[in-house]
Amino acid sequence: MIWDWDWTMEILPDLLTQGLLVTLQATLGGAVLAFVLGLFVALLRRSRRSYISRPVGAISEFIRSTPLLVQLFVLYYVMPDFGVRMTALTTGIIGLGVHYASYTSEVYRAGIDGVPKGQWEAAIALNLPRHWTWISVILPQAVRRSLPALGNYLVAIFKESPQLSIITVVDVIGLARELGSERFRYLEPMTIAGLFFLLIAIPASILIRRMERRFDT
Amino acid sequence: MIRFDKVGKRFGDVSVLRELDFHVGRGERVTLIGPSGSGKTTILRLLMTLERVTSGTIHVDGQCLSHMRRGDRQVPADERHLRQVRKKIGMVFQQFNLFPNMNVLRNITEAPVRALGVPREQAEDKAHELLKMVGLADKAHAHPSQLSGGQQQRVAIARALAMEPEVLLLDEVTSALDPELVSGVQNLLRDIAHQGNLTLLCVTHEMNFARDISHRVLMFDQGQIVEEGPPEQIFTEPAQQRTRDFLQAVLDA
Amino acid sequence: MITINPCSAELPGALGETMPFLCDGTVITLQSAIGGSVIAIAIALPVGLMATSRHRRARAVARVYMEFFRGTSVLVQLFWLFYAMPLLTGFQLDKIFAGVLALGLNLGAYGSEVVRGAVRAVPRGQREAAVALNFSPFQRMRYVVLPQAFVEMVPPMNNLLIELLKATSLLSAITVADLAYEGRLLVNSGSDQLIVFALLLVIYFLLSYLITLLMRFVERRAARVVGRERPRRRAARTVEAAR
Numbered sequence: 255m256i257w258d259w260d261w262t263m264e265i266l267p268d269l270l271t272q273g274l275l276v277t278l279q280a281t282l283g284g285a286v287l288a289f290v291l292g293l294f295v296a297l298l299r300r301s302r303r304s305y306i307s308r309p310v311g312a313i314s315e316f317i318r319s320t321p322l323l324v325q326l327f328v329l330y331y332v333m334p335d336f337g338v339r340m341t342a343l344t345t346g347i348i349g350l351g352v353h354y355a356s357y358t359s360e361v362y363r364a365g366i367d368g369v370p371k372g373q374w375e376a377a378i379a380l381n382l383p384r385h386w387t388w389i390s391v392i393l394p395q396a397v398r399r400s401l402p403a404l405g406n407y408l409v410a411i412f413k414e415s416p417q418l419s420i421i422t423v424v425d426v427i428g429l430a431r432e433l434g435s436e437r438f439r440y441l442e443p444m445t446i447a448g449l450f451f452l453l454i455a456i457p458a459s460i461l462i463r464r465m466e467r468r469f470d471t
Numbered sequence: 472m473i474r475f476d477k478v479g480k481r482f483g484d485v486s487v488l489r490e491l492d493f494h495v496g497r498g499e500r501v502t503l504i505g506p507s508g509s510g511k512t513t514i515l516r517l518l519m520t521l522e523r524v525t526s527g528t529i530h531v532d533g534q535c536l537s538h539m540r541r542g543d544r545q546v547p548a549d550e551r552h553l554r555q556v557r558k559k560i561g562m563v564f565q566q567f568n569l570f571p572n573m574n575v576l577r578n579i580t581e582a583p584v585r586a587l588g589v590p591r592e593q594a595e596d597k598a599h600e601l602l603k604m605v606g607l608a609d610k611a612h613a614h615p616s617q618l619s620g621g622q623q624q625r626v627a628i629a630r631a632l633a634m635e636p637e638v639l640l641l642d643e644v645t646s647a648l649d650p651e652l653v654s655g656v657q658n659l660l661r662d663i664a665h666q667g668n669l670t671l672l673c674v675t676h677e678m679n680f681a682r683d684i685s686h687r688v689l690m691f692d693q694g695q696i697v698e699e700g701p702p703e704q705i706f707t708e709p710a711q712q713r714t715r716d717f718l719q720a721v722l723d724a
Numbered sequence: 725m726i727t728i729n730p731c732s733a734e735l736p737g738a739l740g741e742t743m744p745f746l747c748d749g750t751v752i753t754l755q756s757a758i759g760g761s762v763i764a765i766a767i768a769l770p771v772g773l774m775a776t777s778r779h780r781r782a783r784a785v786a787r788v789y790m791e792f793f794r795g796t797s798v799l800v801q802l803f804w805l806f807y808a809m810p811l812l813t814g815f816q817l818d819k820i821f822a823g824v825l826a827l828g829l830n831l832g833a834y835g836s837e838v839v840r841g842a843v844r845a846v847p848r849g850q851r852e853a854a855v856a857l858n859f860s861p862f863q864r865m866r867y868v869v870l871p872q873a874f875v876e877m878v879p880p881m882n883n884l885l886i887e888l889l890k891a892t893s894l895l896s897a898i899t900v901a902d903l904a905y906e907g908r909l910l911v912n913s914g915s916d917q918l919i920v921f922a923l924l925l926v927i928y929f930l931l932s933y934l935i936t937l938l939m940r941f942v943e944r945r946a947a948r949v950v951g952r953e954r955p956r957r958r959a960a961r962t963v964e965a966a967r
Contacts, residue, residue: 256812319886319932320925321893323904328921331911335918413797420897427800431807440807448804452795459794521852550861557858568853571950572871581867582857627853634857 262442265433269446273426277450280346280425281412287351288411289404292358293397297388299363318356323417325349330421346418354411361403365396402466409458413451426450472497472638472670473518478527480513480694487513488694491527497637500664500671502681502702505691506717511674515640518672519562520553531638532559554586561636565643567623569615569630575602576611579630587634594633601629605659621652625659632663641673645680653677660684678721682706690714738919742910746920749906750927756824756892756902757931761885763828764835771832772839773865786836793833798891802826806898823895831888838884842876843869875946882939886932893928903927 298310317325326349330342340348369392377387419428430447434440473495480488487510495501503511516522517529520536529536538545539552548556569578579598583589589597602608605625607618615623624644631639641660645653657680664671664684675681681688682702690698690705690713698711709715731747733740775786793801805826810816817825846869854864896905907924911917 316925316929319890320928321890321904323893323896324907324921324924324928327904327908327911328925331917332921413795414799416797416799417894419799427803431803434807439811440803441811444800444804444808448796448800448808451797451800452792455795456791459791519852519856521855554858554860557855560856562853562856564849564853564856566849568847568849570850570853570868570872572868582859585863585867586858586860630857 256441258439258442261437261439262446265443266446268433269426269429269443269450273424273429273447274450276343276423276428277412277415277425280343280350280415280418280423281408283347284350284354284411284415285408287347288354288358288407291351291355293362295355295359296362296366299359300366314356314359317353322349322353322414323420325353326417326421342418342421342423346415346421346423350411350415350418354407357410358400358404358407361400361407362396364403365398365400366392368399369395399469402462402469405462405465406459409455409462412458413455416451472499472532473672474530475514476528476530478517478529479525480510480517480522481525486694488517491695493689493696493699495670495672498668498670499687500669500673500685502673502675502685502688503691504675504678504681504688504705504717505697506720509691510694511691512642515562515642515672515674518638518640519560520557531556558587558634559637560640561631561634561638562640562642563624563627563631563644565646567615567620567627567647569623569627571615573615574611575607575613575615575618575626578615578626579633582630583633597633598629601632602626605629606655619652620648621655624648624656628656628659628663636669638670638672641671641675643674643676645675645677657683676721678706678718690717692717738916742915742920742923745906745910746903746923746927749901749903750931752820752901753889753892753903754931756820756827756895756900757885757889759824760827760831760888760892763824764831764884764888767828767832768835768839771836773843775836775840776843786840790833790836793830794837798826798830799894799897801830802894802898819898819900820895823892823898823900827888827891827895830891831884834884834887835881838877838880839873841880842873845876846872872950875943875950878939878943878946882936882943885935885939889931889935890928 295310295314299307299314301307301310326346329345329349333340333345373391373395374387377391382391415425416427419425419431422428424432426447430440430443433443475491475493478488478491479486491510491514503514505511513522517524518531518536524537528538534556535545535548536553536556537548539548540546569575570581573581576595576598579601580591580594583594583597584591599608599611602611605628607622607625607629610618610622610626615626618626624647628644644660645656648656657677661680661683663669671684673681673685685702687699688702688705689696690709690711692713698705698709698714705714706718709718728735731743733744735743771786771789774782775790777783777786802823805817806819806822850868850872851864854868859868892902893904895902896908899905903924907920910920
């Protein structure tokens, strides 16, 4: 048998606890940041002042068009030169959050555009102040419409979080590489790590598809 | 030409046709009328093999639509058998269904060339002839999206005729048209009906049109034939209360 | 007029130091992206069609492939192909080949979804008209459904190709000498970090932009085929990318 069960049992607990914990931290941290930042970006892009909306749009487009990995490099290698010191995990969370904010802002934007025009007109007819229209009428509806797509991005952030291992974060994949390099044997740790992702991501995306269908009706 | 024997069709729990028997002779023109949901369109779709019967059999020109013989057993028809039967039948749809990825000429020639193996030149000559007949000789190279609804439906009629069917099915062909375009298409179909010996099966809500073109009218309700007869009889002195109610409702609309 | 070779070592200062290496990396990045997209498209078309098949078994096979490869990221698949698989099969893939294969398999799964969605988006009446005109099932697909589905595929494919380009940077993790790898090497050997990474980002951005220009051209051609003057732009961009 090629597969080493003894070693599997030995490394499984570490991967499950230590590794998965870091992966989940990175995912949740990144997602929260992406969801919040994305909303602000979406609002700034809707600004009537073009000196705000244009640059924000351009930066967002730029971030979406370049690899997360290189953005992580920038944060990890360049920021310390400016006196900003962070742990690798924090750096990774910021990287994930900023990168995916460029995607979630588009989701919110579609959500905002999807709110029927009549809602705006009704708010004007009621003489609601503009900022209050946003807060109490438009955003609640827009965010609700955005939820299924945001769920997709939560899964996407989870799946892409292993990139953090390249900037030395010891998540599931980072740990698997470490364990593998100790014995020059990657089969067991990499396979287990891969299975973790499948076991979480597939049910999660099926769940989100169900949710999408419910929201459709 | 067309024979329905105890045909039943269900969609899930809903029974659309029940034990339906009827017969259409060669060259006969029959119009199906009745409230929506009464199963008229389903009959056309069954004939075009877009749906399969739940029970019973349909014969077209002596050939069974849904089943074929293998040895001495009846087995569900395979694609080859279906294509054999479809050769005799053409259909014009309510929504035209022209192919947006082809110009008018290719919409008409593509099927004869691909499905019947007619040489392209011959198919194009025929297509130009048909376009002339439907009054669109100058639109051969236009794109479907550049045509009005009425013009699109004329092309769709030419397209169906290019396959030289023996039976032509017309499924509410003027329902999707703007009111001012209806009569043009109807006049065209009237000419086609009176000059050829096509067997015609037509579903429509236009009673005048039905009166002009058909030999026989079938009144449908809830998946069954309520009444049938020549148009003069059905439209002037219907025997059944349900037919009277239906005609009243249509005339009021 | 003077033409400047952007890859020349004669360029002033840090540019001359770094650009020759970054250009080498760009070539590898482009090669991986092209190789990956060829594999991805070669997979997406048949698998996407299988996913719309009437046959339950064909649909199931397509579904399993799509779920499996969308369930993990390129990086995980890459590590597995490169580090774990050799032990299992006793055969070590060349690193570039492992990389291109992982890219193709992963993006092929997303592409299958695009193909499936586009084929299903063709109105039912189109298929029915093709049946009424007695086309064979193959002819219905070839002459009626696919040409119309193709138009729907182009915008989401544009996004996928950009995702694929970005994912090539992960090949650097198994020491393929692509753009990201060359950049990191330069930084490790003492070049100015800020300049190197800024150049990296700009080059990736330009490549993404190139893909978009190319796909817009394809889209315009495709839209003309089905007689749509102005294709709906940008509609599905984010939603597709998340899948």
